[in-house]
Amino acid sequence: MRNIRLRSSGLWAVLATLATLMVPATVVAAEPVKIGLILPMSGPFASTGKEIESAVRVYQKTHGDSVAGRKVEIILRDDGGTQPDVTKRLAQELVTKDHVQVIAGFGLTPLAMASAPIATQAKVPMVVMAAATSIIPTKSPYIVRTGFTLPQVTAPLADWAVAHKELKIRSVITMVTDYGPGIDAEKTFVSRFTAGGGKVVESLRAPLQNPDFAPFLQRIKDAKPDAVFIFVPSGVGTAVMKQFAERGLDKAGIRLIATGDLTDDNEMENIGAAAQGVVTSFHYSAAHDSPENKAYVAEMAKLGVRANFHSVGGYDGMHVIYEALKKTGGDSNGDKLLAAMKGLSWLSVRGPVTLDAETRDMIQTVYIRRVANVKGVWSNVEFDKVEKFKDPGVQ
Ligand code: PHB
Numbered sequence: 001m002r003n004i005r006l007r008s009s010g011l012w013a014v015l016a017t018l019a020t021l022m023v024p025a026t027v028v029a030a031e032p033v034k035i036g037l038i039l040p041m042s043g044p045f046a047s048t049g050k051e052i053e054s055a056v057r058v059y060q061k062t063h064g065d066s067v068a069g070r071k072v073e074i075i076l077r078d079d080g081g082t083q084p085d086v087t088k089r090l091a092q093e094l095v096t097k098d099h100v101q102v103i104a105g106f107g108l109t110p111l112a113m114a115s116a117p118i119a120t121q122a123k124v125p126m127v128v129m130a131a132a133t134s135i136i137p138t139k140s141p142y143i144v145r146t147g148f149t150l151p152q153v154t155a156p157l158a159d160w161a162v163a164h165k166e167l168k169i170r171s172v173i174t175m176v177t178d179y180g181p182g183i184d185a186e187k188t189f190v191s192r193f194t195a196g197g198g199k200v201v202e203s204l205r206a207p208l209q210n211p212d213f214a215p216f217l218q219r220i221k222d223a224k225p226d227a228v229f230i231f232v233p234s235g236v237g238t239a240v241m242k243q244f245a246e247r248g249l250d251k252a253g254i255r256l257i258a259t260g261d262l263t264d265d266n267e268m269e270n271i272g273a274a275a276q277g278v279v280t281s282f283h284y285s286a287a288h289d290s291p292e293n294k295a296y297v298a299e300m301a302k303l304g305v306r307a308n309f310h311s312v313g314g315y316d317g318m319h320v321i322y323e324a325l326k327k328t329g330g331d332s333n334g335d336k337l338l339a340a341m342k343g344l345s346w347l348s349v350r351g352p353v354t355l356d357a358e359t360r361d362m363i364q365t366v367y368i369r370r371v372a373n374v375k376g377v378w379s380n381v382e383f384d385k386v387e388k389f390k391d392p393g394v395q
Contacts, residue, residue, distance in 0.1 A: 032070060032071040034099065036103045039077075042078055042080055045082075051310045087111040087112075091103050107310075112128050112143075116140040120140045120141065122334070125338045127320060129147055144320060144342070151187075152391040153282050156366045157229075158189050158198075171198070171201050186231070188394060191395045234310060237263060244274070258278065260283075263380055265380065268306075268378040269378060284312045285381070287382070312348065320344060320355060363390050365387045366389045
């Protein structure tokens with residue numbers, strides 16, 4: 001009897017201890033902060049989704065999966081990359097059914113534009129990690145963008161081409177993909193290059209869906225400008241570069257200059273020697289020489305991904321969310337988070353950056369780079385830069 005009583009009171013003691021351990025845990029532990037991450041994980045722009053998703057994983061691996069006492073939970077949705085109404089519906093569901101406190105991702109401009117009203121209605125921050133048409137943040141006061149804009153990376157390249165008289169780039173044909181970021185790039189290049197005394201002889205626009213660049217490249221070859229300026233969204237660069245070489249534009253002495261989307265780091269292995277010597281402008285190169293970037297590129301490589309610019313938009317997007325949560329002491333109220341995000345400055349793997357409090361876009365260094373083989377790896381090697389450069393908008 002005695003033994004039994006002892007045993008049972010021992011059991012009660014254990015249960016009571018367990019209960020005291022558990023009760024505070026359930027009472028005190030805050031709900032997780034939920035981030036709805038909408039990305040093209042399938043379809044023609046799936047590389048953007050894979051890059052950003054991997055970067056988000058690397059961020060949580062290196063910074064932990066909780067901040068300011070809150071666990072940060074990622075809810076990933078694949079929007080396929082081509083249908084704005086699908087992205088908008090996913091954003092709506094994430095807000096109303098999953099009760100996320102932040103929506104993030106947005107691989108292409110039309111997808112970000114369609115989703116902006118959801119952020120406004122729900123009063124949740126919308127972290128645009130990839131889409132790069134200048135006007136996007138004006139579509140909702142809840143948007144912050146952690147990538148770049150096309151005018152921001154195009155203007156320094158036009159200025160560089162004008163300034164380097166020895167290159168003899170006096171006449172240019174522009175070729176862009178015919179939608180928001182391409183039109184931003186074209187307008188910016190034309191206005192800056194012309195203002196500097198250059199001449200744009202023709203402006204060509206290729207469709208976003210299933211583009212065939214061959215007729216455009218042939219036309220450029222026949223017209224014989226000193227150079228061609230190109231913008232295509234990431235994922236398309238390999239096709240353009242192969243056709244450029246196949247049609248012999250390089251041998252015809254036509255220089256190629258472009259925004260860095262063309263020589264996307266994650267496509268450089270496929271593009272290879274076809275792009276040797278091509279000059280581009282951009283805010284990020286996997287070859288950026290800093291200890292922070294080397295560590296980042298190594299972590300991404302462990303996931304089988306060569307870090308590219310979209311991934312850095314994702315990585316820094318997570319940084320902005322984490323830092324904002326630190327500032328609010330874990331409060332995930334949308335207005336408070338947004339206020340905490342505005343004006344943040346930090347050393348990104350791309351270099352020093354500030355999230356402009358006024359425009360909610362990045363102020364960052366834009367680098368001029370040249371494609372070269374560095375120890376067996378085709379890379380965008382930075383050789384010139386413009387620091388603290390803001391999106392100039394479209395003039
Ligand atoms: C965009 O749709 O805004 C976009 C996508 C890919 C890029 C640049 C811009 O490389």
